[in-house]
Amino acid sequence: GAGVSQSPSNKVTEKGKDVELRCDPISGHTALYWYRQRLGQGLEFLIYFQGNSAPDKSGLPSDRFSAERTGESVSTLTIQRTQQEDSAVYLCASSLAVDYGYTFGSGTRLTVV
């Protein structure tokens, strides 16, 4: 596609439920990144994919967080048993390769109530 597409754009969920966030990168972009941005704060790295392998998942905050990517396409970030501190905007970005700049999606705003 023309840009990085994320869905849903907004998600309100009850504490304890699981959520899945989806990212469709730009076609042909081999690298895909997930970041979290809490209100008024900077971007916090979560995980990145090169193809469908994840060389660095060091930013995942706990084992409630997981991500996968099929081929060089869609990625899903799953948060199990959501907590209120998970409320944030989750941003996905893709790049042609790890040495190139990122293009960001518009993000998913997650609110845990």
Added chain:
Amino acid sequence: GQNIDQPTEMTATEGAIVQINCTYQTSGFNGLFWYQQHAGEAPTFLSYNVLDGLEEKGRFSSFLSRSKGYSYLLLKELQMKDSASYLCAVRDWGKLQFGAGTQVVVTP
């Protein structure tokens, strides 16, 4: 540890110049990026430095000194639409590590 520091907020007048400093200490370095982020929107790419020196792109310039772990973003002829958060990011072993961002407020 990883440290990327930039001021929290800067205010400047329309038409003026503002310089946003960024200092970094990271385990790896393979380039420094600046992004602009308007409230409620995704970050957009502004500039990239991998070698020491100044890169100029229209009203925006970015400078890098690798030996000092220092960069700045210079915004000239400020316009109201430049009011945004400016994010400094260091590429560290394949991923970008971001600073907390500098909120620039442009006043008439």
